[in-house]
Amino acid sequence: AEIVVLPGDGIGPEVTAAAVQVLRAVAQRYGHQFSFEERLIGGAAIDATGEPLPLDTLAAAQRADAVLLGAVGGPKWSDPKAKVRPEQGLLAIRKALGLYANLRPVKPHPAALGASPIKPHLLTGVDLMVVRELTGGIYFGAKQRRGDAASDLCEYTVAEIERVVRHACTLARARRGHVTSVDKANVLETSRLWREVATRVVRDEFPEITLEHQLVDSMAMHLLAKPREYDVIVTENMFGDILTDEASMLAGSLGLLPSASLGAGRVGLYEPIHGSAPDIAGLGVANPYATILSAALLLRHSLGLEAEARCVEKAVDGALDAGVFTADLAPAGRGVGTRAATAAVLEQLE
Amino acid sequence: AEIVVLPGDGIGPEVTAAAVQVLRAVAQRYGHQFSFEERLIGGAAIDATGEPLPLDTLAAAQRADAVLLGAVGGPKWSDPKAKVRPEQGLLAIRKALGLYANLRPVKPHPAALGASPIKPHLLTGVDLMVVRELTGGIYFGAKQRRGDAASDLCEYTVAEIERVVRHACTLARARRGHVTSVDKANVLETSRLWREVATRVVRDEFPEITLEHQLVDSMAMHLLAKPREYDVIVTENMFGDILTDEASMLAGSLGLLPSASLGAGRVGLYEPIHGSAPDIAGLGVANPYATILSAALLLRHSLGLEAEARCVEKAVDGALDAGVFTADLAPAGRGVGTRAATAAVLEQLE
Numbered sequence: 001a002e003i004v005v006l007p008g009d010g011i012g013p014e015v016t017a018a019a020v021q022v023l024r025a026v027a028q029r030y031g032h033q034f035s036f037e038e039r040l041i042g043g044a045a046i047d048a049t050g051e052p053l054p055l056d057t058l059a060a061a062q063r064a065d066a067v068l069l070g071a072v073g074g075p076k077w078s079d080p081k082a083k084v085r086p087e088q089g090l091l092a093i094r095k096a097l098g099l100y101a102n103l104r105p106v107k108p109h110p111a112a113l114g115a116s117p118i119k120p121h122l123l124t125g126v127d128l129m130v131v132r133e134l135t136g137g138i139y140f141g142a143k144q145r146r147g148d149a150a151s152d153l154c155e156y157t158v159a160e161i162e163r164v165v166r167h168a169c170t171l172a173r174a175r176r177g178h179v180t181s182v183d184k185a186n187v188l189e190t191s192r193l194w195r196e197v198a199t200r201v202v203r204d205e206f207p208e209i210t211l212e213h214q215l216v217d218s219m220a221m222h223l224l225a226k227p228r229e230y231d232v233i234v235t236e237n238m239f240g241d242i243l244t245d246e247a248s249m250l251a252g253s254l255g256l257l258p259s260a261s262l263g264a265g266r267v268g269l270y271e272p273i274h275g276s277a278p279d280i281a282g283l284g285v286a287n288p289y290a291t292i293l294s295a296a297l298l299l300r301h302s303l304g305l306e307a308e309a310r311c312v313e314k315a316v317d318g319a320l321d322a323g324v325f326t327a328d329l330a331p332a333g334r335g336v337g338t339r340a341a342t343a344a345v346l347e348q349l350e
Numbered sequence: 351a352e353i354v355v356l357p358g359d360g361i362g363p364e365v366t367a368a369a370v371q372v373l374r375a376v377a378q379r380y381g382h383q384f385s386f387e388e389r390l391i392g393g394a395a396i397d398a399t400g401e402p403l404p405l406d407t408l409a410a411a412q413r414a415d416a417v418l419l420g421a422v423g424g425p426k427w428s429d430p431k432a433k434v435r436p437e438q439g440l441l442a443i444r445k446a447l448g449l450y451a452n453l454r455p456v457k458p459h460p461a462a463l464g465a466s467p468i469k470p471h472l473l474t475g476v477d478l479m480v481v482r483e484l485t486g487g488i489y490f491g492a493k494q495r496r497g498d499a500a501s502d503l504c505e506y507t508v509a510e511i512e513r514v515v516r517h518a519c520t521l522a523r524a525r526r527g528h529v530t531s532v533d534k535a536n537v538l539e540t541s542r543l544w545r546e547v548a549t550r551v552v553r554d555e556f557p558e559i560t561l562e563h564q565l566v567d568s569m570a571m572h573l574l575a576k577p578r579e580y581d582v583i584v585t586e587n588m589f590g591d592i593l594t595d596e597a598s599m600l601a602g603s604l605g606l607l608p609s610a611s612l613g614a615g616r617v618g619l620y621e622p623i624h625g626s627a628p629d630i631a632g633l634g635v636a637n638p639y640a641t642i643l644s645a646a647l648l649l650r651h652s653l654g655l656e657a658e659a660r661c662v663e664k665a666v667d668g669a670l671d672a673g674v675f676t677a678d679l680a681p682a683g684r685g686v687g688t689r690a691a692t693a694a695v696l697e698q699l700e
């Protein structure tokens with residue numbers, strides 16, 4: 001299998017290197033051939049080529065079986081007057097590969113409960129799958145600056161909503177059969193369309209699924225008060241962005257949360273949900289678990305290697321069980337670095 | 351002083367009645383004259399007049415010194431095909447009265463920590479003031495449904511951002527001098543304008559204020575992980591809606607959080623941040639504290655009665671200290687009703 005690696009900015013290179021090491025170990029253990037091709041994206045690509053998503057990067061991704069991405073962005077490229085921004089590279093590759101369904105599983109690991117701000121008794125049994133629509137909504141609508149005013153357009157079509165709701169329902173079928181669709185239908189027209197379409201898709205195509213609608217503001221609350229009650233949560237792009245960062249606190253750290261971005265095409269993109277963390281870049285202290293778990297999702301969803309995916313997930317579980325915590329998970333001032341955490345996973349793999 | 355009372359729907363009539371009782375007791379104790387005029391809004395107004403904000407309601411509000419509102423909405427008026435919706439009444443009165451700054455203080459009460467999903471040690475010392483922009487953004491931009499597509503336009507002007515940021519900075523000056531401005535400037539044009547304007551207003555007009563920018567997704571996380579570090583948080587309409595419902599979990603229950611909506615004009619509007627809770631409407635079990643605390647904000651911000659405002663806040667504190675909990679705050683299946691909670695506040699007032 002051909003895997004394109006896009007390290008990106010900040011801690012991106014460190015965490016993707018860790019995940020590639022794990023994938024190499026999996027290949028060796030199971031007798032697979034994985035080839036890795038590295039390409040530029042984000043700020044690193046702007047510095048080298050002037051473009052956040054060079055054509056060559058996109059072409060490599062389109063030819064590959066899967067893409068593993070680190071993170072993009074940083075203060076170096078954050079001048080509000082800048083014409084190109086690292087984030088554009090990420091948005092452009094999601095769009096170009098048609099990756100409309102962003103899967104963000106949240107399943108708190110017992111060993112990480114100490115790092116969560118949430119009371120532990122609320123977290124046992126939590127097992128969420130958030131499906132975030134990833135190629136529509138206000139992220140991609142027309143943006144304007146005219147005189148003293150700025151605007152962003154949020155748009156959704158029936159087809160865009162249908163496909164992501166179907167994806168969520170299909171996942172729910174193999175889980176607890178419950179889907180919560182999140183919108184702001186009491187105010188937004190796009191949300192009213194969202195609610196109509198979700199209702200119809202479930203009624204006509206997934207009669208065995210229980211569908212519940214939640215307003216995004218209530219959901220921000222219920223996610224904390226009764227996280228156990230949710231199974232699959234499906235929502236539009238921006239709401240998904242906010243709610244999954246919030247949900248990461250259930251798991252103790254953003255540094256534990258992987259994601260898979262899937263679409264109609266063959267290629268999937270896998271990235272941790274955390275950002276480039278420029279403040280700790282290059283220090284060797286970044287938590288690699290989220291990217292390693294993203295590699296597990298890559299094995300599962302793009303390569304169809306379920307046993308291998310589970311093996312990686314169990315290895316990360318094992319490292320956490322053994323108390324191998326990076327700084328984001330450990331009590332103040334403690335914790336191991338990226339290398340030791342990766343080594344703990346590799347050790348469990350063997 | 352003339353106070354217009356808009357009970358609205360669901361538990362609205364119950365909680366506003368409780369707050370009016372408290373205001374009457376304050377008037378008596380301090381020798382003030384408050385007159386109360388009741389008017390229709392939301393679903394109740396649709397049922398009676400066909401309009402969610404009858405002209406007569408708006409006219410009364412415009413003549414008054416302050417408006418006390420319960421909540422609007424409910425399943426009865428939630429048909430997606432409905433032409434008029436209760437929420438339109440709320441949005442319309444906010445807009446018509448020019449109430450651009452919605453103040454949502456969050457200060458967890460020690461007695462309510464048990465009801466919060468957050469670990470108690472993170473909550474001591476938390477004292478937030480969220481200032482939500484209330485008359486702009488995607489709530490008020492053009493909404494369209496065309497064929498298979500729907501859209502909502504998010505717009506902000508420099509002047510809209512300036513005035514709410516100034517309001518936030520003025521509040522911060524009397525607090526800890528720290529303002530966190532929340533946006534999604536790495537993706538949205540309105541957010542880039544927001545960030546530019548916030549930066550300039552603080553630099554030019556409030557040099558003594560420390561300004562920090564946060565992306566909305568990170569903020570959803572930090573709000574839980576280190577709530578103590580924030581003082582005043584200022585943000586646009588939709589982000590403020592989501593983040594304050596999330597922040598309510600710090601206080602243990604949405605049922606404890608009041609709000610004040612202020613603007614350029616004389617009249618302020620005061621409402622709990624919770625909704626109409628149709629499932630418990632009419633049962634006499636609604637938590638009246640958020641509406642009573644909203645009445646305290648009314649005394650402070652619209653009537654300039656600081657001592658009276660504090661007296662009401664202390665009375666609610668006292669009721670909580672005494673363990674007078676409604677169902678949302680009490681362990682499962684326990685808790686007193688609206689009448690007993692209100693009586694506990696009135697008792698403390700005397």
Ligand SMILES: CC(C)[C@H](C(=O)O)[C@@H](O)C(=O)O
Nearest residue numbers: 073087090241273536537567
């Ligand atoms: C970097 C940014 C554009 C991105 C997003 O908002 O989609 C990130 O926050 C994420 O969640 O993947």
Ligand SMILES: CC(C)[C@H](C(=O)O)[C@@H](O)C(=O)O
Nearest residue numbers: 186187217423437440591623
């Ligand atoms: C009812 C709804 C329109 C309203 C809003 O979103 O502003 C409510 O959620 C609030 O926060 O006051």
